[in-house]
Amino acid sequence: MVRAYRSRHHPSAPNDIAPTNAVEAVRAWRRPVRYDASGPARSPEEPTCPPERRAADGLAAALRGAVADHPSVAVLQHPVEGSGRRALLDASYRADLLVVGAPRRRAPLGSQLGRVGHALLHHSACPVAVVPQRV
DSSP states (O other): OOBBSSSOTTTTTTSSSOOOOOEEEEEEOOOOOSSSOOSSOOOTSSOHHHHHHHHHHHHHHHHHHHHHHOOOSSSEEEESOOHHHHHEEEEEEETTTTTEEOOOOOOOSSOOOHHHHHHHHOOSEEEEEEEEEOO
């Protein structure tokens, strides 16, 4: 699961966009190498393929509890095609804070970050908070 959070618009956003109390959640997904996109036309809001639909459903399921616990916070859900690293680095330009989960790994020299978390800490356009996974 890959997430990016934002509490208000980025300073470089157009002035006609008002700050909001919103959280943006991003989940990256990839299209299979062999995928046939033929089929009935869909609305622009509807996922276009089964992997995108699974990503959207997984994101909604992961956020269901938080959305119910905090109904006053708007949650913008974005399944993004591509790598988690690229999706979050792109989201970091719109965010005030990026919050990412980190799996707990036993390592002889402290906790170890994965490739995505490491890339975000070094290349994000905004501050990054790394939250360890619950055990």
